[in-house]
Every structure is written in C-alpha cells, then in structure tokens.
Amino acid sequence: MTTRVQDLPTPSLVVEADVLAGNVATMAAARPGPALRPHVKAFKSTALARELVAAGHEGFCCATPAEVVGMGAAGLGTDLLLANEVVDRRRLAAMVASTLGSRITVAVDSPETVAAAAAAGVREVLVDVEVGLPRCGCPPDEAADIADAARAAGLAVRGVMGYEGHLMMEADDKSAKVAASMDVLRRAHEAVGGDVVSGGGTGTWDTNHAVTELQAGSYTHMDGDYARLGTPFRPALTVLATVVSTNRAKGWAVADAGLKALATDHGPPTLAGHDVWFCSDEHTTFAPTEGTPAPAVGDRVRLLPGHVDPTVALHDRLHLVQGDEVVDTWPVDLRGWDAPVP
Amino acid sequence: MTTRVQDLPTPSLVVEADVLAGNVATMAAARPGPALRPHVKAFKSTALARELVAAGHEGFCCATPAEVVGMGAAGLGTDLLLANEVVDRRRLAAMVASTLGSRITVAVDSPETVAAAAAAGVREVLVDVEVGLPRCGCPPDEAADIADAARAAGLAVRGVMGYEGHLMMEADDKSAKVAASMDVLRRAHEAVGGDVVSGGGTGTWDTNHAVTELQAGSYTHMDGDYARLGTPFRPALTVLATVVSTNRAKGWAVADAGLKALATDHGPPTLAGHDVWFCSDEHTTFAPTEGTPAPAVGDRVRLLPGHVDPTVALHDRLHLVQGDEVVDTWPVDLRGWDAPVP
CATH class of the missing domain: 3.20.20.10 (Alanine racemase)
Structure with a gap:
C-alpha cells in the first residue's frame, strides 16, 4: 500500500x-x-x-x-x-x-x-x-x-x-x-x-x-547553510512538521518540530514564505510573510535545517519521497556511539 | 564489579x-x-x-x-x-x-x-x-x-x-x-x-x-544556563568526554563530544578552567585559562551543557556517579516519538 x-x-x-x-x-x-x-x-x-x-x-x-x-x-x-x-x-x-x-x-x-x-x-x-x-x-x-x-x-x-x-x-x-x-x-x-x-x-x-x-x-x-554558497547541490532533506497551534490575532503559528528534531547550531531552520522566530524543545514558532496565507492547525510544513549532519543524528529513519508519495524508508542505522549488535 | x-x-x-x-x-x-x-x-x-x-x-x-x-x-x-x-x-x-x-x-x-x-x-x-x-x-x-x-x-x-x-x-x-x-x-x-x-x-x-x-x-x-539564575539547584549533569587531540603550540585542545552529544541552542558548553571555543559535529575545541595546566591527550573532561533537555535526548543512557564510581546506569527510555514496544 x-x-x-x-x-x-x-x-x-x-x-x-x-x-x-x-x-x-x-x-x-x-x-x-x-x-x-x-x-x-x-x-x-x-x-x-x-x-x-x-x-x-x-x-x-x-x-x-x-x-x-x-x-x-x-x-x-x-x-x-x-x-x-x-x-x-x-x-x-x-x-x-x-x-x-x-x-x-x-x-x-x-x-x-x-x-x-x-x-x-x-x-x-x-x-x-x-x-x-x-x-x-x-x-x-x-x-x-x-x-x-x-x-x-x-x-x-x-x-x-x-x-x-x-x-x-x-x-x-x-x-x-x-x-x-x-x-x-x-x-x-x-x-x-x-x-x-x-x-x-x-x-x-x-x-x-x-x-x-x-x-x-x-x-x-545539502544543508540550508551550505545552500547559500550557490553550489549546484540542492536541499533534499527537510523536517516534516504539523502546525499544532496558531495565534491569528498575534500572527504566529507553531509546528511540532523543535530542538529535539532539528539542529540549530547554524541558526534556526528556514521555511519558504515565512519568518522563523525560534525553536524550543518540541516546537518551532514562525509567522507568514506578506502574501502567504495564514497557516491553519493541521497544515504540514517542511522546515529546512541549517545543518543536516546533527539533524539526521536526531532521527531513527528518513523517508524518501517523490511528490506526495513515500517511495522508501531508510533506517538511520549509524546513529550513536555503540556499534550495532550484529 | x-x-x-x-x-x-x-x-x-x-x-x-x-x-x-x-x-x-x-x-x-x-x-x-x-x-x-x-x-x-x-x-x-x-x-x-x-x-x-x-x-x-x-x-x-x-x-x-x-x-x-x-x-x-x-x-x-x-x-x-x-x-x-x-x-x-x-x-x-x-x-x-x-x-x-x-x-x-x-x-x-x-x-x-x-x-x-x-x-x-x-x-x-x-x-x-x-x-x-x-x-x-x-x-x-x-x-x-x-x-x-x-x-x-x-x-x-x-x-x-x-x-x-x-x-x-x-x-x-x-x-x-x-x-x-x-x-x-x-x-x-x-x-x-x-x-x-x-x-x-x-x-x-x-x-x-x-x-x-x-x-x-x-x-x-540543572541547565548550565538556568544555573546562572542563582537558584539553589546545582548542575548535576555533564557530558563526559576524552581529549583526543592537543595543539600545544597554538594552545587548544579537542574533546570527543560535539553537536551530536550536547545541545548548543543556549550557547556552547562550559568547562571549568577553560574557554570553550566552539563545537563541531563530533568535537569541542577549548583552551585552558591562565593557571590551568595544558590538557593532555587521554585526559577526561566534563562539559556542562547550556540546555539539558535536548542534550539528554541525544543519548541512550545516563550514568549516575558518586566520586569516581558509577553507581547506576539508567536508560533514557522516553527518547524519540515512537511509543516503546511493550
């Protein structure tokens, strides 16, 4: 399926x-x-x-x-x-x-x-x-x-x-x-x-x-940070997150990926059409820029981390996608400092 | 034993x-x-x-x-x-x-x-x-x-x-x-x-x-960052690391704990008697302050992270110590987003 x-x-x-x-x-x-x-x-x-x-x-x-x-x-x-x-x-x-x-x-x-x-x-x-x-x-x-x-x-x-x-x-x-x-x-x-x-x-x-x-x-x-260098390499990896809260009056929205899901040592992640305000343990707070519709609870967003290496190390697996379809799922099997048990 | x-x-x-x-x-x-x-x-x-x-x-x-x-x-x-x-x-x-x-x-x-x-x-x-x-x-x-x-x-x-x-x-x-x-x-x-x-x-x-x-x-x-508030809570958790390289001529040393072992969203870790320069994926570069002996390869150091929550989430277990003795080892069993398999 x-x-x-x-x-x-x-x-x-x-x-x-x-x-x-x-x-x-x-x-x-x-x-x-x-x-x-x-x-x-x-x-x-x-x-x-x-x-x-x-x-x-x-x-x-x-x-x-x-x-x-x-x-x-x-x-x-x-x-x-x-x-x-x-x-x-x-x-x-x-x-x-x-x-x-x-x-x-x-x-x-x-x-x-x-x-x-x-x-x-x-x-x-x-x-x-x-x-x-x-x-x-x-x-x-x-x-x-x-x-x-x-x-x-x-x-x-x-x-x-x-x-x-x-x-x-x-x-x-x-x-x-x-x-x-x-x-x-x-x-x-x-x-x-x-x-x-x-x-x-x-x-x-x-x-x-x-x-x-x-x-x-x-x-x-490809890092969000390295991508600024203008190389032919394009960002492939993002952190998929769900908008879990919005504050329409004050203009911000909150996605369910924070410091435990993406590395911020090269700065907060970026999100097209939005300003990212900050990350906390479980959340990223952001706001749409002019012309971008206000996010709604349940929306999905893809946060581009500044630094992929420590971001990948936070996850058990990564999902290969083409369009809307998940075509493969790979374990991040080289995490941690203990050798895998054969 | x-x-x-x-x-x-x-x-x-x-x-x-x-x-x-x-x-x-x-x-x-x-x-x-x-x-x-x-x-x-x-x-x-x-x-x-x-x-x-x-x-x-x-x-x-x-x-x-x-x-x-x-x-x-x-x-x-x-x-x-x-x-x-x-x-x-x-x-x-x-x-x-x-x-x-x-x-x-x-x-x-x-x-x-x-x-x-x-x-x-x-x-x-x-x-x-x-x-x-x-x-x-x-x-x-x-x-x-x-x-x-x-x-x-x-x-x-x-x-x-x-x-x-x-x-x-x-x-x-x-x-x-x-x-x-x-x-x-x-x-x-x-x-x-x-x-x-x-x-x-x-x-x-x-x-x-x-x-x-x-x-x-x-x-x-207790966070390194919160510790600055002057509460009675004292930092209990550090990241134990080994000095793996030193540069005596230029004055720095390198420990084997970096962005994948400690969170830096509240700034780099601190190390008593030393200035911490920066963290990279696997390393922290630091230098002794005046009066501190130069670190040697093989020395152990304890880095105090600025923010404990995302630091703990990077590890599988934590070791309880008293003096030089490890008195218990606890799994960090609530990591990740998948519920544990019963």
Missing part, C-alpha cells in the same frame, strides 16, 4: 529522492569514483551509502568506530577511513575485530593516537595535519615524526589528511585561501609519503584541487 | 547522584507532592521519574504521546498530563489504548485539538492559554469557548495551563512580571473552571505563586 507524505507522523525526516539522486550524480561527475570519499557522518545510513557505491564511490569516511562497524557489517567495507582521532583502545580493538573483511584506515595526529591504533590491531593510518581549522591534526612540521612513529609501531602509512573546515563558508578569494591551506598539507605529504591526500568537504568541492580524495557528505542532503 | 568513571566510553552523560538527590529534595521541600508536576521532557527517564515519585510527586507532565505511553508502561500513570497540543488522532488513540490503567489529561487550545482529543478517546483536558510566550495556548479571551467546546465533545475540563516561558531568564522585576502573566491565566481559569492551574518552570520555581502545580523538570539535572 502506498504511504503518502501526509500520512507520515511528525516530526519526520523527508528526503526528496530526485534531488538526492541529482546531488549524487552531480558530485559523481565532478569527483568520480575514488576522487570522492563520502563522509557517512552526514547521513548515517548504510542505505544511502549503498546509493553512493552504485554511483561509483567505494571508499568512505567515518567519524566514529560505530560508523565503521556498521558500514563493515553492511558489506560496505572496501575502504573505510576513520577520519577522526580515537584513544579508546577497547573501542578500536572491537572495531578491528568486528570488521575483519574490511579495509580500515585510522587518522592519527599524536604519539598517543599512534599507540592506540597499534595496540588495537589497526594496520593502516593517515597522518592528520592541522591546516588552519582549530581542531584535530598535528602541527605540519611534526607530521614526519608521527609517520615515523607509526611505521615504528608496525603501521602502514597511507598518506595524509587535513580538513580546511575554516574555509567551507569563505566567500572572498576562496580558491587562493584553499590553495594556501592545501599547500600546508602538500608539504606535510612530501614529508610523510604515501598515496593518499585526503581532505575537503562540500564547501570546497570545486576549489580544492590538491586532495586525491574529497571528504564530502553534506552535499547529499 | 565496580565501574569507574574513567572506564566509561565517551561521550557519555554523567549525573552526580548526590547533586541530583539534593535538587530533588530542595524542590520537594518547596513544592511538595502535587504542588509539583515534574516535566519528564527534561530527563526522559522512567528511572529518574521513579525517584520523583519516591520524593512525593505522583503526577507528571509529558511533551509527547510517546512519553505518556512510556510512563504508563512503567507503572507511573497515576496522573499524566500531555502538556502539548497534538492533532495526530492515530497517535493519540494509540496512546489512550495503551495506557488504560493510567489517568491521562491532554492540553487543548483550539477546536481542532479538542476534536482530535475527543476522537481519540481522551477523557480529560486542560485548556492551554497563551500568557506571553509566542507558542501554544489560545488567546485568553477564547479560553471559555474552548472549554465549552471540550465539554460539548464529552471531555471533562480539569482547568487551565499556561507557560510563562518568556520570563524564565528574566532578571528585573521578575516577581511582578510573573504575577502579571499569571493574572492572565487566573482570569482564564475563572472563565474555564476546574481545579487545576498548571504552569511555570524551573526558572520561576520561587516566583510563580499562582499555579496549583509547577511544571518544572530541568531543576533535576
């Missing part, structure tokens, strides 16, 4: 299947096959990852050991990069033990992360290099030492990674700034060796020419 | 058991028994709700039908108020059908919510009145009509509710402003009738003298 969008309970994640397919095809044309290493943290769904394999991308980035385990268990372990620093040896060892048929590479940026990887039975690493974002990554001039320490611990060093996250939303001289950031990574790569130079994201998909593989994931669902 | 805090995986929610017990006791002394209707949306745990029953509070607020169902299934259905507007008749009917031994009251603020409650077999309602916060609640002068419509539909009207959420963080003339807001509710109550005047929250715990029952929940774990 066909499920209609209006039959879905709210709040629910809905993804326009055709928009998603278009985003995937656009990126696959620009960054075919191994030139893209899609980041599963943006969608946390092995079903979506399977679509990316079908589009030619067999290697993936993960942000957590649980994502690695889930991808391996789903038969998507051709080349999984844990693009994050982990010092929890038990979790790393459990990850290695449960993904024996998979190729696993782990990011390291310190003697401690090298030691943890080696102790856990990890076999391959990338040296993570700080290229301007105040987050993980070793100072560039320490990359060679980290690589040496890794090799001394019996780890194979596949190359380097570096994430220029501080430049994702850059408007002025973006190409030059990305090139300068990637020059840092390139010099570290010369010191480290290996075949892989991994980095970038949706915001630098067409300006980062230095990496051998781009770590982008948000382009699939 | 005893579990130590340092053995917990990260990120994890940890709650200081003694601080929680103190907060519960302080509120129970000020608002004993039915004078408090704790809001489970703040902690989403039937185990914590049981502690509140032990402290004398048998009636609870819920924000979702799933919370109502979960509380009823846990044997905590003495008097459950769904303090939220719902027009999904299937969900309401399923809630009624699965909580037959419980007393359920539902908030209504429109003809549509009255019709949905009646159609779903709900028997008792409160009329939700807008008292200054731009969210749910009917205009005060429509409260009598909503009550009449409810009675005409066969529903018993227990009274009114109204949430003065816009005054929770108010600093100036708080008592007078709360009193003025509650005067609106009192007049609506005179028009509606019934025994119940429900409202308030942690931020007005000692200034709202108009309600017969206070709807507070955050006081249990």
